[in-house]
Amino acid sequence: MTSQRAQLRPIPPEFFSRDPREVARDLLGKLVVRRQGRHRLVARVVETEAYLGENDPAAHSSSGRTPRNEVIFGPSGCAYVYFIYGKYYCLNVSCEPDGIAGGVLFRAVEPVEGIPTMAKNRELPDFPVYRLTNGPGKLTQALAITRAQHNGMNLTDRTQSLYLADDGFPRPRIRTTPRIGITKAAARKLRYIIPDNPFVSKA
DNA sequence: GAGGAGATCGTCT
DNA sequence: GACGATCTCCTCT
Numbered sequence: 001m002t003s004q005r006a007q008l009r010p011i012p013p014e015f016f017s018r019d020p021r022e023v024a025r026d027l028l029g030k031l032v033v034r035r036q037g038r039h040r041l042v043a044r045v046v047e048t049e050a051y052l053g054e055n056d057p058a059a060h061s062s063s064g065r066t067p068r069n070e071v072i073f074g075p076s077g078c079a080y081v082y083f084i085y086g087k088y089y090c091l092n093v094s095c096e097p098d099g100i101a102g103g104v105l106f107r108a109v110e111p112v113e114g115i116p117t118m119a120k121n122r123e124l125p126d127f128p129v130y131r132l133t134n135g136p137g138k139l140t141q142a143l144a145i146t147r148a149q150h151n152g153m154n155l156t157d158r159t160q161s162l163y164l165a166d167d168g169f170p171r172p173r174i175r176t177t178p179r180i181g182i183t184k185a186a187a188r189k190l191r192y193i194i195p196d197n198p199f200v201s202k203a
Numbered sequence: 204g205a206g207g208a209g210a211t212c213g214t215c216t
Numbered sequence: 217g218a219c220g221a222t223c224t225c226c227t228c229t
Binding site: 059085088090124136181183 | 219220221223224
């Protein structure tokens with residue numbers, strides 16, 4: 001699964017102005033591109049979860065708009081980064097048109113470019129590559145994504161230090177499973193994975 | 204390899 | 217004042 005030389009085309013805003021379930025599915029195989037100083041970090045999306053807005057009890061937006069979650073109520077294609085468990089950041093992209101809540105959580109990615117820098121960011125250089133980014137808190141650490149720097153950033157703009165891209169990777173096989181780590185609406189199958197990919201988070 | 208407990212703090216009640 | 221869209225370490229098998 002490599003594509004070092006392929007051209008990276010930013011994903012247009014319309015892609016995200018849809019139901020989060022469609023966006024979560026279609027994001028599998030796409031790329032997260034992060035410019036960190038002189039380094040370029042690229043990773044392929046292999047696991048996502050859809051959060052549906054005010055009718056989804058598990059979603060942050062379910063109890064209405066707050067300063068914390070306002071990005072997922074805003075225009076589509078923007079980064080919603082939140083802080084959790086006193087230690088970790090999680091990366092989402094806002095979906096649906098402006099004014100409607102909805103988002104997709106990035107749960108796992110496969111490193112494609114800049115692996116040494118990702119390992120350095122993780123501060124665990126001895127870890128095998130597959131453990132660098134196989135979880136939502138891990139991938140933000142590996143890609144040095146923070147709320148202060150990236151929350152609200154337009155991920156459809158290739159001039160930003162973080163954006164989403166398509167390199168023409170063929171549409172992968174996809175499987176849906178229940179979401180992970182939640183207690184409300186836990187039975188709904190809104191997690192999307194590339195089956196058998198070693199970079200998918202466990203469980 | 205599986206399972207359980209603790210860490211740690213921003214956000215909302 | 218309680219909780220959480222998590223991770224790592226430790227113990228046991």
